[in-house]
Amino acid sequence: MTHSRRDILKGIGTITAGAAAIVATTAAEAANPRQGGDPDRRWGMVVDVRKCIGCQACTISCIMENKVPENSYRTIVATYEVKDGDRVGTYVLPRLCNHCSNPPCVPVCPVGATFQQKDGAVVVDGDRCVGCAYCVQACPYDARFINHETNTADKCTFCAHRLAAGLLPACVETCVGGARTFGDLNDPNSTARKLLDAAKGEAKVLKPEQGTAPNVFYIGLDDRFQGRVEGHQTLWQPSKTHG
């Protein structure tokens, strides 16, 4: 690990966050039909930020599992401070690709290299990708990057290779605080689905105003600090639905 990577891991980040209704079928989906994956599943993640201790075990395990190159991240835990009068809060927010149901990264790809699977995961076909970075620019979450070793777009895949082997994503498997829960949101008996249902609308998604309909949900975000991070007008908003 380089010095710069260590700095980032312990450094302070800023976030924008919010809530959005989930859109089952979108114009983007109609124009870019889903390919592969199990159509009966809908993969998603629920992150309980109250359980995240900011240890970055998830970040490190992702780097190792997916051979993420230096100075790039498929997931990271942003740490930020917010002032509310005399009160100063320090918060952590695990971040990754949201595997949006309405992903702006998909329609901009000129060669169809980035697409949604039928299980909802948004993936990149490295053999087709020409490295133009249109998708990187289109993602409102800064969740993509161009891998400087492969010269193709790179991002979280929900550890598709591990899912195929019946395993959990590496970040979920290694989460020290048990903050990350992954599962099939179509399955009423999955832990992820149960967590969302139990949250009764308190689960939130990042940047709801973008209309991306993320499949990564957050529980325990503090509404008191909405919009208070310098340089960002929107942190998060109360959910209208919880997926």
Ligand code: SF4
């Ligand atoms: Fe695409 Fe970004 Fe949404 Fe991931 S978070 S699906 S990269 S728009």
Ligand code: SF4
């Ligand atoms: Fe498509 Fe690759 Fe260009 Fe992204 S970088 S838009 S995946 S060709």
